[in-house]
Amino acid sequence: MDSGKKTGLRPRPNLGSGGTFSDTALPKPAITRPSVMQAPVLVLNATFEPINVTAVRRALVLLLKGVAQAEETNHSEVHSTSKAIQVPSVIRLLSYRHIPQQSRALSRKNILLRDRNTCQFCGTSFPASELTLDHVLPRSRGGRSSWENLVASCYSCNNRKGDRTPEEAGLKLQRRPRPFTLHTSRQLMRLIGHRDEKWRKYLFY
Numbered sequence: 452m453d454s455g456k457k458t459g460l461r462p463r464p465n466l467g468s469g470g471t472f473s474d475t476a477l478p479k480p481a482i483t484r485p486s487v488m489q490a491p492v493l494v495l496n497a498t499f500e501p502i503n504v505t506a507v508r509r510a511l512v513l514l515l516k517g518v519a520q521a522e523e524t525n526h527s528e529v530h531s532t533s534k535a536i537q538v539p540s541v542i543r544l545l546s547y548r549h550i551p552q553q554s555r556a557l558s559r560k561n562i563l564l565r566d567r568n569t570c571q572f573c574g575t576s577f578p579a580s581e582l583t584l585d586h587v588l589p590r591s592r593g594g595r596s597s598w599e600n601l602v603a604s605c606y607s608c609n610n611r612k613g614d615r616t617p618e619e620a621g622l623k624l625q626r627r628p629r630p631f632t633l634h635t636s637r638q639l640m641r642l643i644g645h646r647d648e649k650w651r652k653y654l655f656y
């Protein structure tokens with residue numbers, strides 16, 4: 452299938468952030484209730500494996516294009532000019548889509564998402580603006596910019612660490628940094644999905 456780009460279905464860094472879904476593909480006329488359109492929809496692969504969370508707005512596009520079918524709906528309907536459609540809660544792709552093991556770009560945003568906006572040294576949560584990225588093995592010592600060597604850090608811990616390793620600075624990593632994988636995505640999906648009963652059977656097994 453080649454429609455990944457157009458549908459934006461690959462895992463995206465907006466899991467859980469709400470309200471930032473891209474919606475460029477939807478034809479204008481359809482819908483009038485923005486809050487419903489932004490509600491999260493669980494996206495399953497053709498094999499029922501959960502692969503992403505998207506917004507109702509985009510899920511409807513996938514349904515209308517015939518790329519996906521609704522597996523669960525909630526009680527409301529949306530109306531386009533020609534028909535009423537039940538608002539989906541879970542949709543499933545009709546063709547299997549291969550999800551690469553490491554499908555997320557290495558970026559500040561994704562590192563913060565992986566680390567849940569939590570300083571990996573002191574374990575405190577911060578707004579994104581109060582976090583920086585720390586090279587666990589400092590760049591001056593050959594540390595690379597990679598998923599395994601970059602962590603979210605508050606400025607205080609970052610200053611304390613300076614040009615040293617965590618051990619040298621007396622700091623301890625909360626957990627070993629790993630690439631952002633489907634596993635990470637699924638944890639985030641569960642965080643979002645615990646609110647929606649209809650998601651449960653797909654996420655908790």
Ligand SMILES: [Zn+2]
Nearest residue numbers: 570573605608
């Ligand atoms: Zn800290």
